[in-house]
Amino acid sequence: MTLEQTATTTVDTAPWWTSAVVYQIYPRSFADSNGDGVGDLNGITSRLDHLERLGVDVIWLSPVYASPHADNGYDISDYRAIDPAFGTLEDFDRLLAETHARGMKLVMDLVVNHTSDEHPWFVESRSSRHNPKRDWYWWRPPREGFEAGRPGAEPTNWESFFSGPTWTLDETTGEYYLHLFAPKQPDLNWENPEVRHAVYEMMRWWLDRGVDGFRMDVINLISKDPALPDGATTGTGGLGDGFPHYGTGPRIHEFLREMHREVFEGRSGELLTVGEMPGVTWEDARLFTDPRRRELDMVFQFEHVSLDHGPGGKFDPRPLDLRDLKASLGRWQTGLGEVGWNSLYWNNHDQPRVVSRFGDDGRYWRESATALATVLHLHRGTPYVYQGEELGMTNAPFAGVHEMRDIESLNHYAEAVAAGNEPESVLRGLRAMGRDNARTPVQWDASPNAGFTTGRPWIAVNPNHTWLNAQAQYDDPNSVFNHYRRLIELRHALPVIARGDFRMLLADEPYLYAYERTLDDDRLLVVANLGGTPQIAALDGDWSAADLLLSNVGEPPVVNGRISLEPWSAHVFLK
Structure with missing residues (x-):
């Protein structure tokens, strides 16, 4: 049976995104149009032909909102403004129009578990214990019997995702505020209906502007147990694991159903909602993505990209056992086989490059990059391609911590070395698993700085760009790029891939x-x-x-x- 015959055997009535492929852009590292070394919106627009040639259906844009960039844009100070580093709202509108003109959709990154501490909401909230927006964030007095600022005075013992406690003392009001991530990323209090409706209003503003949906950053963390109990001690400076008290919390389904009702219901057009959800099980995901429940279209889960974490966590990697990977992905395929939907990915802005992580980026670089792509893309679910993955980009050869930029890596290095760990041993873990591996500039050609910028890039370009680049692959039928293109064509053509x-x-x-x-x-x-x-x-x-x-x-x-x-x-x- 030919490909053309198979494509016409069944009328596809499934949602449009079952046969779609999403491409994630991390704007800071994609393409720089003005020579300042930082990727921007006009740079993305200038490279849309690359994505059209690849054949993807949706662009997911990592945050481009106004931000102090404590966490590279995931700390937002104004949800309705474009950060000057990336351009203007007019530049965004041009990118959106050019994306739509090529038959592609554009999905924004929605970061509403937390804001920047420079967001006007938080500036008001911290100004006084009696400010009307005080309850828009999580504020608590020192632990009973402790003086504010003393060790152990934090309201709970929770450890931050970025090392250290999740509480920071505000000297002005004498209380602590909660931040699951960096101190400059205070958590919004979703128990307050005013917070929720302010978020929904902002989301509607972007949809009215023409965007096609949202990828929702750590969205399953927005519902906390209001009692904020201590977590089990992890042994790191007396800090504890608070995740059971804020991961997939008590009101998360209620909040997402309310969001769907207030933001998405009744809108015409083909929108996409994707929830990034650390720690969820397939049973959780089945609930979140059951279309009858009207919550989300699909979730991002992390089970399969945690299988090579060693006893010391992600920066203590161990070799992947393929049988564990098959068991994990197979479990999700079966669990969401009749109800719900999978997101399929190897890479994103938080993960090291898959060809270096699970493949062989030396002798079998091309073969392993294309083999891993083949295995992933033909599962049941919506595949995601992270920028440069379609070229087989590899991890970067960081000489030392001075070449790294990511707050998670820098904090871990400082903490681990201070605890007496050998610096070179710590660096080995960061080189293998650090987020900066995904954030080196896209390698467009063999010219200086890989065609990314005419200036000095904000993070160094991988030196292998002289042979590993897009220009070298376009006309090579056996290239990684053209293999990805053929995989995308298969998903578009064959209902058995989309719905089998x-x-x-x-x-x-x-x-x-x-x-x-x-x-x-x-x-x-x-x-x-x-x-x-x-x-x-x-x-x-x-x-x-x-x-x-x-x-x-x-x-x-x-x-x-x-x-x-x-x-x-x-x-x-x-x-």
Whole structure:
């Protein structure tokens, strides 16, 4: 059966985003139009032809709002203004119009668990204990029996995601405010209906401007247990794990249903809502994405990108056991198979580059980049491509902490070294897992600074841009870029990819990743060798007469159900 015949066998009545692919842009590192070394909106507009050529359907734009940039834009001081580093509202409107003109949608990043401490809401809130906006944030007096500012006086023992306590003393009012992330990112109090409706009004303002939806940053953290109890002590300076008291909290479903009702219901057009949700299970996600509940279209979960974290956490990485990865992704495929929807991703602005993390960025760079892409994209769910992933960009060779920019990495380094850890050992963890790996500039060509900027880039360009770049890949039929393009074409063309059932195969094999997708009479087989030695996949059934739709290394020998696989090879069959 040909690709064209298969594409017409079933009328696709599923939501539009089941056959769509999303591309994430981290604006600071995408393209710089004015030579100041920081990517901007006009730079993005100038590179839209790249995304149209790739074939993606949706652009997700990481925050471009006004911000002091304590956390690279995830600390927002004005939700309705564009940060001057990125341009103006007019520049944004031009980008939006040019995106729509190319048949693509644009989704904004929504960061409403917290604001910047420079946001006018917080400036008012901290001005007086009696200010009308005092209750827009979480304020608490010192712990009973402790003097404000003394160790242990924090209202709870929770540890911040960025190291240290989650509470900072405000000297003016003598009380502490809550920040799950950096001290310059105070948490909004969603228990206050005025806060919620101010957020909804802002969201409607952006939708009225023409944006096509939101990716919602750590949205499952917005509902806290109002009692704010202590967490179990983790052993780090007496600090504790508060996550059970604010992760997927008691009113989260109520808040998201209210948001849907107040913001999205009744709007025409094809909108997308995606919730980033650390710590959620597939059972949680099934509730969040059940269309009958009217909460979210899909969630971002972190289970599969935590499997290589060692006993010391993310900066203590261990080799990935592929069987664990298959068990995790397979569990989500099955759990959300009949109700709900998956987001599929390897990379984003918070994760190291997948070809360096789970692949082989040396001898088998191209093969492993394309094999990992093949395995991910043909699952059931909406794939996300993070900028540069479609080129096979790798982790960066940071010489030392002085070349890093991320607050999480810098804080961890300072804390770990102060605790007596060997600096080089700490650096090894940061080089492998630090967020700056995802934030080096996109590699457009072999020129100085990779065509990203004519100035000095805010973070160093990876030196391998002289051979690893977009310009070198466009006309190479075997390039990583063109492999991603073909994967996207397959999702657009084949209903079995968008809507078919999923069955994991060879679950106990340590190097092989194989699964079937089925819809009506169509059967799609994806089989890959995610290792550096040849393997043989012994499968049920005869696949020797099936059509080979896609391969990253050429047609493999197939004898009945036995397929010979070269290192880091991936193949897609249809029958």
